[in-house]
Amino acid sequence: MNRRFIFIYGLIFVGFFVLLARLFDIMVLKHDKFVKKSENQRMAEVDVQVRRGIILDRLGRRLAVNLENNSVYLDKTNYNESDKRLQEVSDIIGVSFNELLTQVRGKKNFVWLKRKIPIEETDKLQEMRLSGIGLMAEPKRHYSLGYMAAHVLGFVNIDNKGLEGVEAVYDKELVDLGGKYFVERDARGNMFYNTNENERTGNTLTLTLDQGLQYIVEKELDDAMEKWRASAATAIMMDPYTGEILALSNRPTFDPNFPGKYGPASRRNRAITDFYEPGSTFKIVTAAGVLEENLVKPDDRIDCLGGAIEVGGKRIKDAHPHGVLTFMEVIQKSSNVGTIKLAQRLGKQRLHGYIKKFGFGERTGIDLPGEIPGRLRNPERWSGVSIGAIPIGQEVAATPLQVLTAYSIVANGGYKVSPSVVKEITDTDGKAHPISKKYDGTEQVISKKTIDILKNAFTMVTQEGGTATFARVEGNLVAGKTGTAQIFDRAQGRYSHTDFISSFVGFVPVDKPVFSMIVVVWKPRGAIYGGIVAAPVFKNIATKALTYLNVPKEEKLKNTTLVVENASTGKKPHN
Amino acid sequence: MEEITNPVIQEKGQFDTILFVSVLCLILVGVFMVYSATSVVAPSRTEAAAASLTDLRYLKKHLASIILGFVLMSVMYKMNSESLKKMALPLLILSILLLLAVKIPGIGATVNGARRWIRVLGITFQPSELVKLSLVLYMAKYLSGGSFVPDSVKAFAKPVGLMLVLQAMLLLQPDFGSAAIVGVITFALLFLAGVRIKYILSLGVVLIPVVVKLIMEPYRLKRVLVFLNPWADEKRSGFQLIQSFVALGNGGLDGVGIGKSTQKLFFLPEAKTDFIFAIVGEETGLIGAAFVVLLFFIVFLRGIFIVNRLKGGFYMYTAAGITLLISIQAVINMAVVSGLLPTKGLPLPFISYGGSSMVLNAAAIGILLNLSEGEVIVRHESPVITKEEADYKVNRRKGRIFTYAK
Numbered sequence: 001m002n003r004r005f006i007f008i009y010g011l012i013f014v015g016f017f018v019l020l021a022r023l024f025d026i027m028v029l030k031h032d033k034f035v036k037k038s039e040n041q042r043m044a045e046v047d048v049q050v051r052r053g054i055i056l057d058r059l060g061r062r063l064a065v066n067l068e069n070n071s072v073y074l075d076k077t078n079y080n081e082s083d084k085r086l087q088e089v090s091d092i093i094g095v096s097f098n099e100l101l102t103q104v105r106g107k108k109n110f111v112w113l114k115r116k117i118p119i120e121e122t123d124k125l126q127e128m129r130l131s132g133i134g135l136m137a138e139p140k141r142h143y144s145l146g147y148m149a150a151h152v153l154g155f156v157n158i159d160n161k162g163l164e165g166v167e168a169v170y171d172k173e174l175v176d177l178g179g180k181y182f183v184e185r186d187a188r189g190n191m192f193y194n195t196n197e198n199e200r201t202g203n204t205l206t207l208t209l210d211q212g213l214q215y216i217v218e219k220e221l222d223d224a225m226e227k228w229r230a231s232a233a234t235a236i237m238m239d240p241y242t243g244e245i246l247a248l249s250n251r252p253t254f255d256p257n258f259p260g261k262y263g264p265a266s267r268r269n270r271a272i273t274d275f276y277e278p279g280s281t282f283k284i285v286t287a288a289g290v291l292e293e294n295l296v297k298p299d300d301r302i303d304c305l306g307g308a309i310e311v312g313g314k315r316i317k318d319a320h321p322h323g324v325l326t327f328m329e330v331i332q333k334s335s336n337v338g339t340i341k342l343a344q345r346l347g348k349q350r351l352h353g354y355i356k357k358f359g360f361g362e363r364t365g366i367d368l369p370g371e372i373p374g375r376l377r378n379p380e381r382w383s384g385v386s387i388g389a390i391p392i393g394q395e396v397a398a399t400p401l402q403v404l405t406a407y408s409i410v411a412n413g414g415y416k417v418s419p420s421v422v423k424e425i426t427d428t429d430g431k432a433h434p435i436s437k438k439y440d441g442t443e444q445v446i447s448k449k450t451i452d453i454l455k456n457a458f459t460m461v462t463q464e465g466g467t468a469t470f471a472r473v474e475g476n477l478v479a480g481k482t483g484t485a486q487i488f489d490r491a492q493g494r495y496s497h498t499d500f501i502s503s504f505v506g507f508v509p510v511d512k513p514v515f516s517m518i519v520v521v522w523k524p525r526g527a528i529y530g531g532i533v534a535a536p537v538f539k540n541i542a543t544k545a546l547t548y549l550n551v552p553k554e555e556k557l558k559n560t561t562l563v564v565e566n567a568s569t570g571k572k573p574h575n
Numbered sequence: 576m577e578e579i580t581n582p583v584i585q586e587k588g589q590f591d592t593i594l595f596v597s598v599l600c601l602i603l604v605g606v607f608m609v610y611s612a613t614s615v616v617a618p619s620r621t622e623a624a625a626a627s628l629t630d631l632r633y634l635k636k637h638l639a640s641i642i643l644g645f646v647l648m649s650v651m652y653k654m655n656s657e658s659l660k661k662m663a664l665p666l667l668i669l670s671i672l673l674l675l676a677v678k679i680p681g682i683g684a685t686v687n688g689a690r691r692w693i694r695v696l697g698i699t700f701q702p703s704e705l706v707k708l709s710l711v712l713y714m715a716k717y718l719s720g721g722s723f724v725p726d727s728v729k730a731f732a733k734p735v736g737l738m739l740v741l742q743a744m745l746l747l748q749p750d751f752g753s754a755a756i757v758g759v760i761t762f763a764l765l766f767l768a769g770v771r772i773k774y775i776l777s778l779g780v781v782l783i784p785v786v787v788k789l790i791m792e793p794y795r796l797k798r799v800l801v802f803l804n805p806w807a808d809e810k811r812s813g814f815q816l817i818q819s820f821v822a823l824g825n826g827g828l829d830g831v832g833i834g835k836s837t838q839k840l841f842f843l844p845e846a847k848t849d850f851i852f853a854i855v856g857e858e859t860g861l862i863g864a865a866f867v868v869l870l871f872f873i874v875f876l877r878g879i880f881i882v883n884r885l886k887g888g889f890y891m892y893t894a895a896g897i898t899l900l901i902s903i904q905a906v907i908n909m910a911v912v913s914g915l916l917p918t919k920g921l922p923l924p925f926i927s928y929g930g931s932s933m934v935l936n937a938a939a940i941g942i943l944l945n946l947s948e949g950e951v952i953v954r955h956e957s958p959v960i961t962k963e964e965a966d967y968k969v970n971r972r973k974g975r976i977f978t979y980a981k
Contacts, residue, residue, distance in 0.1 A: 004766055005895075012899070012906060015906040018910075022910075022913045022914070027860065031828070034825050038821045038838070042842065
């Protein structure tokens with residue numbers, strides 16, 4: 001072989017050899033360095049957008065779901081677009097050109113330009129193949145029923161963090177795993193997902209609510225608000241045996257899909273955040289107390305002193321004067337004088353004890369945010385009037401839920417329950433975890449004997465001669481109690497003469513209640529009494545709810561029950 | 576003069592299966608890598624984004640040019656080897672005409688600011704690839720022809736002049752890579768043909784103005800020398816090379832897996848063409864990259880065997896030219912990708928996406944296979960050296976006698 005050939009071949013051979021050595025250097029010796037470099041430039045750290053778990057009603061109907069939306073972001077390190085193209089972007093996403101320009105010139109490398117716009121609208125953006133402006137899928141919370149059950153569900157902020165309702169209380173469970181995760185991206189800023197972290201869905205919440213019952217309650221509250229031109233209203237329906245809330249609604253309300261459009265007054269869950277003087281509904285405590293302590297028998301006669309009694313130097317009157325009433329009649333006709341006389345037999349300490357037994361003065365522990373304990377003073381701080389005022393529901397303040405929980409004790413036969421709105425949490429493996437509660441309905445606080453008497457008394461309330469005949473339901477016996485409380489006017493330093501809070505709390509059917517329910521109407525116009533304002537709402541809801549729940553009608557009642565239809569011309573019941 | 580009679584033996588060559596299989600392997604690697612570099616396998620949330628990256632048109636075009644390449648390869652393989660000689664000059668003229676055609680508006684096509692392509696009836700062709708092969712054939716013909724005298728300046732100047740004309744046209748496009756290859760091939764063949772080393776060295780003088788220009792305008796030098804330290808200008812001139820390093824380095828010993836390259840996601844410019852070797856390295860690691868190097872080395876070795884058997888003349892120079900053309904292009908391309916040489920813009924033969932390169936390299940292999948099988952006259956069966964041969968050797972050393980029988 002010619003030496004010149006050998007020389008050329010040698011050169012090329014050396015070339016091959018040097019090449020291999022160089023490859024070994026880059027690919028093996030400097031491997032770690034370049035792996036890191038590669039990761040740095042293609043991995044972007046992004047907040048986990050773990051899909052929130054969905055929220056179902058007790059029968060598995062969807063109340064809160066996630067919609068696929070796109071968010072537009074600016075990745076400034078890769079941004080390289082003309083102003084003309086930026087203007088196009090501005091037109092598509094509806095953010096002003098100047099605002100975009102500020103972001104582009106700003107210091108932050110990663111900025112959201114517009115959050116959560118429907119995928120259809122971002123198609124054009126995708127086609128433009130922009131550098132440094134990208135799209136990222138972000139789930140948007142959607143409440144399929146609009147304002148229905150808004151106060152129970154609550155809402156989330158733009159970052160899908162729960163702010164109110166069960167969304168807030170169960171935020172951790174709904175997102176399950178959070179934090180940061182890494183996404184791969186190409187040099188143009190398009191994101192690739194190499195992990196399925198983003199696909200992770202939080203636990204599913206199954207609420208105790210029943211969508212059907214909720215709908216009935218919402219509808220009737222709307223009607224009541226319109227009829228009575230009230231400032232606010234609340235209705236809560238509960239399974240008295242378990243404390244599970246079957247429906248809860250407040251007026252005014254809001255659409256959790258657009259929480260920002262509503263004021264705090266609309267977003268407030270009055271059922272647990274507002275207290276009021278419960279008025280006559282509070283007589284349950286005195287009645288139960290004197291029965292438990294054997295201080296009275298159902299047919300004992302009590303002189304109601306013609307409608308007024310002096311306590312601690314203050315006259316407390318009945319709405320309608322009564323003479324001598326039996327114990328049962330005192331409850332039925334809601335005599336203040338009779339109740340006070342009974343309470344005086346009980347005394348301060350024991351009365352306070354029963355108030356506590358019924359759960360007043362402390363939070364019910366419902367799994368919703370913002371609950372207040374109400375207001376209850378210790379007996380040591382009671383004034384002379386207190387023994388007269390407290391038994392008839394003044395000088396104390398309670399939330400609608402507290403009152404309902406107290407009546408549920410009667411409804412379920414004397415057992416204490418903790419109200420709740422979440423039934424169980426189903427994890428991603430499909431395993432259901434029931435929610436544990438403080439009182440699960442096994443601790444008896446009032447004896448069976450007392451409960452039977454109270455049930456009869458509360459049933460009489462809705463019968464002829466009672467204060468809440470308008471609460472009667474065809475086919476089933478309703479037990480309950482009306483309440484009409486004055487609103488203390490802070491400006492004038494006395495109770496208002498025009499503003500009242502009308503309420504009715506009860507359960508149906510009496511023997512084996514399927515639900516207990518409270519209806520509270522704030523500042524009704526045209527009528528003030530609970531028996532006129534709130535009782536018909538109860539009746540309307542209960543009638544539909546019993547039909548919805550397929551509760552059989554009791555034959556014996558069919559012919560005897562008279563339903564008074566015309567509320568406004570009917571005989572005015574007593575408070 | 577003594578007469579030593581030697582039997583003249585004709586030896587029929589064999590089809591070079593190893594060469595053919597190696598090239599086949601390279602083409603196969605190319606198919607996988609072009610497909611990988613033009614598609615996104617990584618699961619993407621935004622399917623539209625993945626779809627926009629996956630472009631099967633590239634794979635289809637690549638396969639089409641492979642088919643065309645095989646057709647041309649078999650044509651060249653079957654062709655009467657004498658007609659190769661006749662083809663040399665017309666081919667060179669054709670390629671020069673095509674180089675000129677690139678400049679004609681409506682025919683010439685511009686990509687990335689360079690006018691390197693002609694487009695007729697939707698078919699794009701890169702004349703510089705034809706220039707390389709036709710130059711080899713023409714040089715082989717010239718060097719084996721009677722007019723070439725290794726010692727003559729005139730005989731040296733002619734091909735150098737041709738080279739400069741070709742280079743000037745290529746630099747106008749601009750296509751530095753092809754211009755460099757044209758230069759390397761011309762000088763290598765002249766060197767092999769035995770021209771005086773001092774001629775070759777004296778041509779270095781031509782480079783002086785270039786060197787002066789580079790020193791006078793340092794930014795030009797900087798751009799050429801950026802490969803020595805790409806980190807100095809990481810975001811701009813060093814970007815491509817660093818991205819190439821990242822691809823190779825990320826691959827490690829065994830690679831990230833076929834289709835899983837992340838550098839192809841627009842980080843590495845020219846990932847499917849000139850820098851495809853970086854993607855090979857990233858996806859298959861040092862093992863895969865070394866395998867490709869080995870395949871080219873086998874092609875190189877088989878080329879040497881064929882050249883050796885041919886002993887001299889047109890066929891030998893053709894074989895040598897083609898072997899050098901493919902080996903040097905491959906080594907330079909891989910050296911550029913791994914930062915050993917400044918970025919040129921040369922495709923990796925048989926692997927890079929690009930029809931003209933594929934078709935003409937396949938044709939070149941066809942010629943090589945043709946020559947591997949061709950009959951050669953084995954002149955000397957006897958170990959005894961003829962008088963002429965002895966004279967030749969002696970005189971050659973002195974540099975006097977140059978007319979040993981061709």
